[in-house]
Amino acid sequence: MSAEIPTSQSEFPDSSTQASDPAQSVDGQSARVVQSGVAPEGRLVQFQLAAFADHLKRSGVRFLPAAGEPEVAVLADQFAKPTSPQAPSADPIEAATQASAATQAPNQPASTAPTTARPQQEAVQQETVQQETAQQETVQRKTLPALPAAGSALPEIGIAGSYTEPSMAAENRIEILHQLSGAVAACQRCSVLAKCRKHTVFGDGNPTPRFVFLGEAPGQDEDHAGLPFVGPAGQLLTKMIQACRLSREDVYLLNTIKCRPPQNRNPSATEIEQCSEYLQTQLNVLQPEYIVCLGLIAAQSLLNSELSVGKMRGRLHSYHSSKVLVTYHPAYLLRNTGAKKAAWDDLQLMLRDAGMM
Ligand code: SF4
Structure with missing residues (x-):
């Protein structure tokens, strides 16, 4: 290897x-x-x-x-x-998380069987697992969502052209993000949000990510912690990331706006516009290969589109040189568990494009 x-x-x-x-x-x-x-x-x-x-x-x-x-x-x-x-869960994201954990699990604990019987047991066990893995791979290949064919009649959406900055070394990215985070913490552009917030929520994760997950706005838990995706929806997002055989430390998490709207209302168009400079700078620094837009606000704002999530999901779009996947927000998935399969289909589409499936 x-x-x-x-x-x-x-x-x-x-x-x-x-x-x-x-x-x-x-x-x-x-x-x-x-x-x-x-x-x-x-x-x-x-x-x-x-x-x-x-x-x-x-x-x-x-x-x-x-x-x-x-x-x-x-x-x-x-x-x-x-x-x-392991018995697979009926929840597609939970099942994928289990499968991911199984492939990354450390060695089995030592067996208590007599040492003379162990090699034979291990051989049988290995053969069984190999057969089951082959069967699972066959089923998985059959159920993989197909990428849309070239020349599809669906309208092109996204932001064309390369990022304005060249790709930077990790230490430069950390420095610029740190400075920008300080500017966000002092920002008063949206008077209502600046008055209501406990903390701004800038973003968190790997400064050289292959994958970025973009949400809408901080909720109550995030506002308290000053960190993105730490509440129940954040826990589900962590499982979605693990289902992709990644960890939160591998990716970067951020939101479209950096302050919590009162009563978790949708951010206004003005608030999104006023905060867009911070988001654009973050993405210009991070330049991920893939951006996963979680929910309508993130997708419409990033792609400058008025299409619904249903019309944007199921294919890859572009934001400068990043590929963009649109899927459901984990908070929506918590309320509508039936949509989890569609969200997992979306993630698999991206993983397949990324050569990870
Ligand atoms: S949402 Fe963005 S632009 Fe508005 S006050 Fe917060 S940091 Fe500033």
Whole structure:
């Protein structure tokens, strides 16, 4: 596996040459290994590594140190160990979170069976898990939402053109975001919101994210904590992120406006307009590969559209050089649990585009 990680700038796979088939989308070296008979799990890991390396390249990383033999051995061992099968939840996001946790779970605790019986038990267990994994992958592939065909009759929406700033190193991003956060904390542009708020909620997460999740406005819990998505809707968002095999630390979370509207009313058009400069600067600094718009306010404001969520979801849009996915806000999903499947379909569409599925 270590041989597939590029170790210099010249070895980074070029995303412009990527095709939809993982076997063809990685650099020539990986493609050769795939053709030489790597198991499906190995292909997935190779594809994810190539996508991750591409993200690092976009983030300004130009060199990756070669992995040491002992660390590679430990990782390889973890991939080889079976994980215990778990009864899938009826909730599609919960089930995906469980599946994600299972694939990332540490090694099983040591068995209490006699040591002479253990190798045989482990072999049977491994074979069962492999069969179940193959069955799940077959079902998953059949149920993956399809990307809309090129030339679709749906209207184009989004903001064209590249970001105005070049991609920055992580330390510069942290510095600029820190300064902007100070400006937001002192902001009085919306007199009503500035009077009502306990804290401004600037945003939080990885300064070099591949994925950004954009909400509407802080709620009561966020206003108290000064952090985005910390209430019940935030907990569901955390599960959605984990279902994508990511953690909150991998992504960046932010809102369209930075102050809580009284009684959680929708932000006014004027408030959105007055706060848009902060959001645009944040995105200009972060320049994620994907922006997930959670709910109507975020989607309409970012994409400058009046379409409903129903009309915007199910395909990818653009905001400068970022791809934009529109889906339901987790607060809406808490009230309408039947929409969770549609939200998970949306996330899978993005994951498939990102080479993570
Ligand atoms: S919502 Fe934005 S523009 Fe309005 S007061 Fe808060 S930080 Fe300032």
